[in-house]
Amino acid sequence: MGFFSKFRKKSPWILHYNTGGCNGCDIEILSALAPRYDIERFGMLNRGNPKQADILLVTGPVTKNCKDVLRRLYLEMAEPKVVVAMGACAHGGGIFRDFYHVENGVNNIIPVDVWIPGCAPRVEALIDGMVEAIEIWQQKSKEKEYLRDHENIIKTLGVEDDD
Amino acid sequence: MINVILTLLAPIIGGFVYGIERIVKARMQKRVGPPLLQPFYDFFKLMDKRPLMIHSLHALMGIMYFIAEWFALAVLLLGNDLLIAVFFHVIAVLALVIGASSVRSPYSVLGALRELMHMISYEPLMVLMVVALFLVVGSFDIRDVLAYEGYPILRLPLVFIAFLLTIPMMLQKSPFDIAEAHQEIIGGPEIEYSGPFYEALYTGKWIEYIYVFTFVFLFGGSHYWLGVLLVILAFLFINLLDNASARLDFRAMVKFAWGFLIPMAALNVILLALWQ
C-alpha cells in the first residue's frame, strides 16, 4: 500500500460488458451515467477499454460465444482489478440457467468479487455495489492475478502475426 | 518569467484546465461532475497500476509523445518563432502515430490513420494563421505579438473564427473527435496504452491544451485582458460545441477544413494584405 493507493477510490474506471443478457441491466447502467445519478461525481468513467479500466462490470449469463471474449477482456486488464457481476443472470444464469448455450454465470469463467442482485438491479444497488467493489479494490495489490488453468488459456487465446 | 513558469508547470496547469473542462461539461449536461482535482486523482491511480505493454516500441512512443509535446510547448513559449513552434508539433504527432500503428490492433491503426487526417486538416491552417499574425504585427516573434499595441482580433476576425473551429480537431473534441472517437474506436491511438504508459499520453493531452490556448491568447495582442477573455470564450465555445454536436465522418472534417476554413482564412489574409 503505497502513497498512490490512497487515490484509487477517487477514480475507478469501469469496463462494462454484456455477455448476452436482456439489456435491462445495461439500461440501468446508462441511467447511472445520466444526470439524475451521475456517477462521474465519484470519478467513475465508463472507458470501454480493458487496458485502462479498473472495474469489470459484467451483466448477462455468459453465452458460449462470449466465454473467450470475457476471458480475454479480463486478461487484458491491468491489476489491481475487480470484477462486479450485475443482475440475476450473472449469478448462475438466472432465467437462462441450464440453457444449451450458456455457461451459467460469470463465476464459472472468471473470479467475481462483488455480486449485485436484482433483475434488473436498481441504480442505487449498482452504486452500492460499486462502493463495495472499491473497498475490495483498495485491499488488492499490483500482483498478477491468475485464472484457473491460466497458462493453457493464454495459449489458446494468443494472437499471431500475419506474414 | 511567466513563460518559463508556464512551460515548467504545463502538465499541472493543463491538468487543472482539464479538470475545469470536465466540470464545465458536466454542468452543461445538468450534472454535478467530478471534483476539480479529478485528473490528478486519475494520474495517481494510473501510477499504481501494474505496467502492461504490447511491446517496448509502443510504450516508448507514448513517452516520446509526451516529451515532444512538452518540447513543442517550450519552443512556443521560450523560443521566439511561432512558425517553428507549429512545425515542432508535428514531431509529437509522429511519435503518436508511429506508436499507434506499431501494434496489430485495428482500433489503434485506424486511430493513427485518422490522426493523420486531423493533421492535414489543421496543419495548413495553423501556418496560415501564423502568417496572418505576421501580417498584422510584422514579426513572427511571440514577444512582438504580445507587445503589439493594436487588437489583432479586429483585423483577423475570419482567421480567428477559422482557428476556433480548428481547435476541436486539435483537442479531439466533438464534432471532430474523429481520431479518438470513444464510442466508436475507443480512444484510437491511445487505446493500447495502459497504466503508467497511458499516463504519458494522458498528460500529453493536457499540455496540448496549453499549446492550443496560447495561440488563442495571441489574438489579444498586448491587451492581456482581451487575450484572457478570448481564451475563456474559446474554452466555453469548444465545450458547448463538444456537448451539442455529434461526431462527423473524417471526410466531412477534411472537406470542412479545406473547403471552408482555409479559404475563409485566406480571404481574410488577402483582404488585409491589400488594405495595408
Added chain:
Amino acid sequence: MGTLVALNIIIPWIAALIIFFLKKDIITNVLTFLMLPILIITAYFAYIQPHPSLIETPKWLDLLVSIYDFGLLSYFFYQGIIRKNTLISILATIQIIFLIIVLLMMPHSQTPNIYVDDITVMFYLIVAIIGVPIAIFATKYMDYSEKGKHSFVAIVVWFLGVMNFAVSVNNIEWFFALFETTTLASYIMIGFRGDREAINNSNLALWMNQIGGIAILIALMIFIKYNGVYHFTELLKHPEFVSMAALGFLSLSALVKGAQMPFHKWLLGAMVAPTPVSAILHSATMVKIAPYLILRIAPVIKGTLLAKLLIITTGYVFVVAAVIALTQDNFKKILAYSTISLLGLMMLAAAVGTPIAVTASLILIIFHAFAKGFLFVEAGVLEKVFHVKYINQMRRLIERAPLTLMFIFFGFLNMTFVPFGTFIGKWMMIEEVSNFLQHGSYILLIIYVGAGSAFLSILYMKVLGISVRKAHGIEKINWVKLPKTFNFVSVWYYVWLLAITVFIAPFIVDFVVPIAKSIAGKPEIYATGLTLHMYDSTLYFWQILGALIILSLIHILPYFVKFKADVVHPYNCGEKFPRHMETWNFECLAKYEGYFVAFSIALFVMVVVLGGGLL
C-alpha cells in the same frame, strides 16, 4: 581554374571508359571507390579557387559540340526507327531542323563558353559527395543476379561527368548538347534491363525529354533573334531587355527535366531500371538540372508574371504529387512521387528569386540530394537483400531488417521534420514570402507549402507505421549482416546528414549564403554560434538539438530500450484477430488523378503562353 574544371569533367569520363573496356571486377570496384576522394578533392579545390570565372575554350571544341549534337540527334532518330516509335523520330527530326536554323542564325560571340560560378562548384561538390557513393553502391548491387555490371557502373560514372559538364557551360547551345546527353544517359539506363517494360519506359523518357530539348532550341532562336546573345552571362547582364517568351520556353524545358506534371511519367518509369539508376537520377544529377536552370534565370524572371505562374504551377505539383504518392503501394514509386513533389518546391523557391528564397532553394537541393540518395540506396538494399518492393511487404521490417529500417526512418525524417534542411527551406520560404502577401500567388504559395508538407509527412508516417507493426513483443530482432559496401554507403550518408544538421547554422551561413549572394544579392541570414537568425526570427541551437535528440531517440531507441513490463494482447473487443491487416491506400483520392493531371496541363500551357507573353 581551367585545369580543375577540366579535371572535374574529364575524370569521370576517363574512369567510365576504363571500366567499360576492361570489364574486370577489381578494377571496377577500386576505381569507383577511388573516384570518391579524387572527385571530392578536385571539387574542393575548385571551391576554394576564386570564382566566378569565365574560361576560354579552343575553337574546334565549338565545332565538335555541333557535330556531336547532330550525331546524338541522328542516334535518337535511329532509335525511334528501330523501336518503331514515330514520336521519337519526329521529335528528333524537329530538333535537327531547329538546330540547323539556330546554327545558321548564330552570330559570332567573344564570350567564353565555360562559366564556373558558385552554383557550378556547389554541384561539383554534390556530385562528388552524393553521386559517387551511388556508383560505389552500384558495384555491389549489380553483383546480385544482374547482368552487365561493368557497363552499368561505367554509365553511372559517365553520367556524373556529364552532369559536371552540364552545370559548367555558359553557351546555351552547349547546354542543349549536354541536356540531350543526360537524356541519352537516362534513356540507356532506364532501358538497361532490356525487357519490354524497360524499353517502353525508356521510350517514354526519351520523347518527353526531347520536348525539353525542343523548348531549349526555341528559346535559343528567340534569344538570338531578339537579343543577339546566347550565353547565360550575357542574359544576366541586361535583364530588362531579355525576351520573356524565350525565358518561358527555357522554364518549360526545366519543368520537363524536373518531371513536373504532366511530364512526371518518365521519372516514374525510371523505377523499372536497377535501383542505382533511380538513386542517381533523383539525387545528384538529371532532375537537379531543373532547379539549376531556374536558378540561373532567377534574377531575370524575379517578380514577373512568368515567375508567379511558375510558382503556381510548381506549387501545385508540390501538393498534388504528394497527394498521389499516398495512393501508391510501390516503395520506389512513393519515393519517386515525393521527389517530383520536392522538385516542385525547389523550383518554386527558385522562381520567387529573392535572396532568401534562393537560399531556401539551394538548401532544398542539397538536402534533398542527400536524403533521396540515401533513401534509394536503402530501397536497393531492401530489394536485393530482403526482397521487399511493395509497402505491404514491409510489415515487421523492424525485426527483419532493423538497420535498413533505421536508415529509412532517418531519411524520411530528413524529408520533412523540424531541424533538418528541408524544413529550414520551407520555413525560410514561408517567412520570406510573408513580406509580400499583397500578391495572390504568394498566399497560394503559403497554402501550398503548408499543405504539401502536411501531405508528405502523412505519407512518410504511413509507410513507417506499416514497417514497425507487430502483434506483441518485438524480441527477435534479426541483425542481418549486410555487405560492407552497402553499410559504407549508408553510413556515409547518415553521418553527413547528421553532421550538417547539427552544424546547420554555420553550414548555411558559410556555404549556402555566399552562393545565394552571387545569384540574387545578400540574404539577411546570419549565425551566432550554432544559432541561425533570419530577419528577426531565430532558430535557436537548443531547438535544433532538442528536436534532433527527440527524433534520434524515436528512430534509434526502439532497438535498445526494453521495458521490464509484462506483455499483453492487443485489444480487439476480446475477439479473435483477423489474419490480415492492411493500411489505407487512399483509394478515394486515386480517382482524381486524371483531373489533377489535366489541371496541370492547363497550368503548363499558362506558363508558356501567359508567362512567355505569347498572347
